[in-house]
Amino acid sequence: MMKLICYLLQRLSTLYQLPNWTENNAFLLAEWIYDNYKFDQLEDVIACLRNPPHTENKQWRLTPDTICEWMGIVLEKRSEKREEE
Numbered sequence: 001m002m003k004l005i006c007y008l009l010q011r012l013s014t015l016y017q018l019p020n021w022t023e024n025n026a027f028l029l030a031e032w033i034y035d036n037y038k039f040d041q042l043e044d045v046i047a048c049l050r051n052p053p054h055t056e057n058k059q060w061r062l063t064p065d066t067i068c069e070w071m072g073i074v075l076e077k078r079s080e081k082r083e084e085e
Contacts (some may be wrong), residue, residue, distance in 0.1 A: 001042065005030035008049035009062060016060050025062070032064055037071060041078075048074045 006026045013021040037045055053073040057066075
């Protein structure tokens, strides 16, 4: 699971063309994501990192704050789906 999250973070860093991004950054952020979202579905984490939701904030940084914002949107959509069902 950590390898997959690291890979997706590396992919995003390439897509966003983040300067000074290292594999260590990917590992540390993957570890943080795992610690904070281990009780959520892996599908949601993957969806968030594969295709991040659009937000008003265009800071183009991969930080815990950015991931929290994206995951909040993904989890809200998941919740709305459950309510509809």
